[in-house]
Amino acid sequence: MSNAVSALQGASFDGYCKVEEAGLTGMITLRGDLASKGVAKAVKAVTGAAMPGQGEVTEGAKGRVGWMSPDELLLIVDHAEAPGIVEAATASLGDEHSLVVNVSDARAVYRVKGTACREVIAKLAPADTSVMQPGMLRRTRIAQIPAAFYLEDDETAVLVCFRSVAQYAFDLLKDAAQPGGEVF
């Protein structure tokens, strides 16, 4: 198999926030009835994280789990381990009406680091970023493309978008983090 590379291979930009492509990240879409015990058990088994509530992202030993919609979760894990986790989750779910797919290669991930990381994203998204706290996830859009973001800590925002628009997303973030573009 050919070498896996991330969309922009770690490109970064130093503005008043540092914008960097996060490199290879494992991502798994899990769809099913989030209220079911079987789904919670499978999620716990493969990531160590608890089932997130509406608009939340939880963290476990092997990854994060984000609430994407009433019937969809995003598992953020190690890239190399993703195929194994998909198998384990599928096995654990058994007869449960569900779907687990490795979407690692369909996504691009960015980190926006700096005290103004909320502001940089606020310039691009219609979401109220000032209320965002670590542990919350918001699925919205940046400029013309869908994206989701959450905060790793108070000064690090992680933004996920489709790989096909990776360059567009990076250019947007770069532009929003341009020195001299501070709002507050």
Next chain:
Amino acid sequence: MLILECPYCGVMADETDLHGGGEAHLKRFGPGSSDDEFETYLFHRKNPKGVHFERWRHVSGCGKWFHAARNTMTLEVYGTYPAQTYEPPKELVAKIKKKHPEWGGYE
């Protein structure tokens, strides 16, 4: 700007996060129906000045369809509710009725 609360995500999503789906609670008339019924289903829409029930999709969020009751004249939003229903929730209708006694009600 129109801001609606997505009943699934619980977030206040603005117009640009959403996609409008036209009038809510349409009853489909398909094969076997009369030409008149089919025409009504396909083309005839309410166009009220005032209270209106609409379908919206949280397109760049959870991707789910939901319903909203709003005023086409004042742009006031009375409430949003999930799509798994054939008619607006009674509480919502009562709330609107209280606010606008002259409103003829749903239907």
